[in-house]
Amino acid sequence: MSQEKQLYTVTVYTENNIGLLNRISAIFQRRHINIESINSSVSEIKNISKWTITATLSEEQIKKIIGQIDKQVEVIKAYYHTDEDTIYQESCLFKIKSDLLFNDRQIQNIIKESNARIVTVNKEFFVLEKSGRKSEIELLHRELSAFGILQFTRSGRIAVTKEPMEITKMLEAFQL
Structure with a gap:
């Protein structure tokens, strides 16, 4: 697994609940990783929000963070992507x-x-x-x-x- 840091786009599908943003940002904060941008919107699925977060980190770090985000009760699924995988x-x-x-x-x-x-x-x-x-x-x-x-x-x-x-x-x- 690569220790090289690069920009990742994290996509989180979630129920829209109070306090979730704080818990997810704390996952990054505990690892001293700066969130470069965050966007929240409705998704293609009714009553489901989609968050798009960008951060620069290693592949090992992003995999751990995705695992932690997925453990949040309101999170349906979290993914990570490189710039090559997305249109942004x-x-x-x-x-x-x-x-x-x-x-x-x-x-x-x-x-x-x-x-x-x-x-x-x-x-x-x-x-x-x-x-x-x-x-x-x-x-x-x-x-x-x-x-x-x-x-x-x-x-x-x-x-x-x-x-x-x-x-x-x-x-x-x-x-x-």
């Missing part, structure tokens, strides 16, 4: 002064070249939305920083696996 994106919003949009050709070019989308414009500010890989978002952030960013927020990773997930079959059997 992040999303972000930038709030910038409006006069830059109207008076600076360079910022218009940055928006166009980055495939960012203008969400709203008013007299004081405009808001840009960008979805893509973390590196694309970081590049756009660096480029826009030169102009001054009023506010910035980025989502955690969202991901689907390239291979079919056995969770759907497992839950269909469970619901019968």
Whole structure:
């Protein structure tokens, strides 16, 4: 088993219960592993939540963490994946002064070249939305920083696996 650290995407299918987030983050915390991003949403299965967590660690560590997460009563199943196993994106919003949009050709070019989308414009500010890989978002952030960013927020990773997930079959059997 590899001791080399790499970024893993953890997918957790769970019932939506109070306190579970604290218990799962404690599993990482006890091993001194930083959660880089976390996203929670509804899943393809009715009444089941899907959490997507990213962290950099070794394969040995991720296997132990998955084992601990799976032991939580509300957790239906936890999986881990490498970047090669998933299709993933992040999303972000930038709030910038409006006069830059109207008076600076360079910022218009940055928006166009980055495939960012203008969400709203008013007299004081405009808001840009960008979805893509973390590196694309970081590049756009660096480029826009030169102009001054009023506010910035980025989502955690969202991901689907390239291979079919056995969770759907497992839950269909469970619901019968």
